[in-house]
Amino acid sequence: MIKCLIIDDEPLARSIVAEYLQSHPEITIAQECGDGFEGIKAIKQHQPDLIFLDIQMPKINGFEMLELIEEAPGVIFTTAFDEYALKAFEANAIDYLLKPFGRERFEAALKKWQEKQTINTAGNKAQELNEVPSKQPEEQHRIVVRAANDIRIVAMQDVLYLEACDDYVKVHTRDGVFLKKKTMSYYEQVLNPNQFVRVHRSYIMPLAQLTRIEPLEKDSHVALLKNGVRIPLSRSGYSRLRSVLGI
Amino acid sequence: MRIMWLYLAWAAFWSGVLVLVLLPANYSLTLTLKDALLYNTLLTIAGYAASTGLRYYQPTLRQGILLLAWSLGLAGICTLIYSFLVGRFIDDVQYLDFAGDSLPMRVVFGWFLVLLLLLINWFWYYTKEQRLMEERKAATEKLAREAELFTLRQQLQPHFLFNSLNSISALIGARPEQARTMIQQLSDFLRGTLRKENKQQVSLAEELKQLELYLAIEKVRFGHRLQTTVEATDETKELKLPALLLQPIVENAIKFGLYGTTGDTTITIKAEQSGNSLLISVQNPFDADAAQAKEGTGFGLSSVQRRLYLLFARPDLLHTNQHQNQFTTTVTIPQNYDQVPYN
Numbered sequence: 001m002i003k004c005l006i007i008d009d010e011p012l013a014r015s016i017v018a019e020y021l022q023s024h025p026e027i028t029i030a031q032e033c034g035d036g037f038e039g040i041k042a043i044k045q046h047q048p049d050l051i052f053l054d055i056q057m058p059k060i061n062g063f064e065m066l067e068l069i070e071e072a073p074g075v076i077f078t079t080a081f082d083e084y085a086l087k088a089f090e091a092n093a094i095d096y097l098l099k100p101f102g103r104e105r106f107e108a109a110l111k112k113w114q115e116k117q118t119i120n121t122a123g124n125k126a127q128e129l130n131e132v133p134s135k136q137p138e139e140q141h142r143i144v145v146r147a148a149n150d151i152r153i154v155a156m157q158d159v160l161y162l163e164a165c166d167d168y169v170k171v172h173t174r175d176g177v178f179l180k181k182k183t184m185s186y187y188e189q190v191l192n193p194n195q196f197v198r199v200h201r202s203y204i205m206p207l208a209q210l211t212r213i214e215p216l217e218k219d220s221h222v223a224l225l226k227n228g229v230r231i232p233l234s235r236s237g238y239s240r241l242r243s244v245l246g247i
Numbered sequence: 248m249r250i251m252w253l254y255l256a257w258a259a260f261w262s263g264v265l266v267l268v269l270l271p272a273n274y275s276l277t278l279t280l281k282d283a284l285l286y287n288t289l290l291t292i293a294g295y296a297a298s299t300g301l302r303y304y305q306p307t308l309r310q311g312i313l314l315l316a317w318s319l320g321l322a323g324i325c326t327l328i329y330s331f332l333v334g335r336f337i338d339d340v341q342y343l344d345f346a347g348d349s350l351p352m353r354v355v356f357g358w359f360l361v362l363l364l365l366l367i368n369w370f371w372y373y374t375k376e377q378r379l380m381e382e383r384k385a386a387t388e389k390l391a392r393e394a395e396l397f398t399l400r401q402q403l404q405p406h407f408l409f410n411s412l413n414s415i416s417a418l419i420g421a422r423p424e425q426a427r428t429m430i431q432q433l434s435d436f437l438r439g440t441l442r443k444e445n446k447q448q449v450s451l452a453e454e455l456k457q458l459e460l461y462l463a464i465e466k467v468r469f470g471h472r473l474q475t476t477v478e479a480t481d482e483t484k485e486l487k488l489p490a491l492l493l494q495p496i497v498e499n500a501i502k503f504g505l506y507g508t509t510g511d512t513t514i515t516i517k518a519e520q521s522g523n524s525l526l527i528s529v530q531n532p533f534d535a536d537a538a539q540a541k542e543g544t545g546f547g548l549s550s551v552q553r554r555l556y557l558l559f560a561r562p563d564l565l566h567t568n569q570h571q572n573q574f575t576t577t578v579t580i581p582q583n584y585d586q587v588p589y590n
Contacts, residue, residue: 009469009472009505010410010413010414010468010469010470011469011470012413012414012417012418012467012468012470013410013413013414013417015417015421016413016416016417016420019417019420019421034472034509035509037509056406056506057506058505058506058507058508058509059506059507059508059509059534080405080406080409080410080413081406098409099409099410099412099413100409100412100413100415100416101413
């Protein structure tokens with residue numbers, strides 16, 4: 001039995017997916033969700049094999065929801081926005097259905113998923129795509145993080161600095177530290193380079209937080225942040241910082 | 248500075264011409280040259296003064312006839328001053344007699360010179376003005392074109408359209424009657440959007456009818472999550488406002504309310520009369536969450552503000568206000584005003 005979820009804030013949009021699924025008795029709909037928060041809970045509860053996911057939804061969008069899930073099931077996006085197709089494939093989506101979509105197109109998406117399943121079970125699990133977005137990603141203005149049982153939306157201007165930590169990135173904010181399963185180079189690319197500078201292999205720092213650059217030893221420097229934290233600057237990080245500051 | 252040299256060269260050139268004219272009278276070259284330099288310097292000064300005036304007062308082609316009178320007057324004055332001054336520079340009595348006899352000829356010569364200077368200047372400023380006007384016109388046209396394109400994009404609202412079509416597609420299977428109603432509403436709505444021109448004024452009643460269509464479609468899409476109340480007193484129904492002004496405001500409120508919160512959203516639209524103005528407020532709930540508020544506010548409102556500014560030449564007709572968990576957009580539409588003409 002294949003379990004799936006339908007996550008969309010418009011009831012009718014959910015119902016058409018449900019209707020198309022009626023001709024697939026092998027697929028059961030474990031739950032229908034009206035927003036990303038419900039979606040996260042339902043994914044935890046049902047461990048679905050497949051989700052149908054809208055992008056524009058209340059509070060957090062479909063991409064942000066996916067970021068908060070440890071192990072994402074197969075995702076088929078359903079949306080009226082065609083401008084996110086590229087981003088969807090970077091998020092390892094199986095397919096991207098543009099609303100309104102017909103039954104044939106829907107079947108094709110399901111077939112794609114099934115093919116991917118057989119490849120995966122054959123032990124050929126496709127190498128996860130690098131999550132670094134393509135050349136011109138849309139600039140990120142907020143980070144959605146998990147805090148205990150809570151989900152928080154952190155505006156980029158509230159971020160003190162980012163620190164690399166094994167497979168994660170620590171997001172330091174005034175309200176605490178949050179972990180994101182992303183890479184430093186991902187953030188280096190999606191953040192505005194005039195406001196966030198990769199000053200070290202393990203640190204990205206918002207210029208707004210900088211108060212002083214202090215020499216440490218010969219040829220090495222640290223940046224002093226407004227909250228008193230000192231961040232080491234690598235040699236290339238130091239010159240990057242200087243060029244952004246125009247000094 | 249360069250202009251001064253030009254004037255000096257001008258004076259020198261015509262002095263030369265005058266010397267050539269006067270030499271056949273058989274006076275010494277020095278005397279003639281002194282005379283010519285004095286007279287032409289006076290004329291050039293007069294011409295320069297008049298030209299400076301032209302910079303600030305540009306006569307039309309028809310008023311150009313005035314230039315004739317001006318230059319004649321100036322030439323007369325110059326000749327008068329010349330007749331007083333000439334004795335100081337030249338003490339040859341014979342030459343002074345000759346100069347006195349030539350005064351009428353000098354007036355004519357002076358008239359011609361001053362007029363020439365004025366005409367050159369007038370032509371210079373005229374073409375400059377013309378060029379500036381062309382540039383201004385091009386800029387205005389560019390702005391108008393951009394505005395038109397923007398409204399066109401705004402009107403098409405592809406996401407609204409595709410999501411509505413998706414809802415209809417879902418309804419066709421389960422509730423075909425309702426699908427038909429929604430197609431009707433969507434058609435009426437689109438027709439209403441396409442028919443209206445940007446500057447057209449409609450009554451509030453008419454605008455609200457169009458808005459109801461839009462709200463009805465959105466309610467089918469979002470189900471029970473979206474509720475709306477419209478409060479408009481009878482007296483406000485006949486007041487006028489620019490067509491399709493409210494739609495982007497309500498659209499913004501819906502997006503802001505529905506995507507900014509996870510609960511049910513009630514959009515309240517109120518219209519009242521205040522003095523000589525129609526006041527319309529649109530209220531939606533929002534989450535005071537910082538990340539959300541900063542993102543949501545801008546949306547379609549700046550284009551509404553710009554449109555109001557273009558129509559009424561006032562920048563203060565749109566206000567937004569956040570109070571507790573409610574976001575309110577208020578527009579003021581003056582009822583008696585001189586409409587800014589479109590080019």
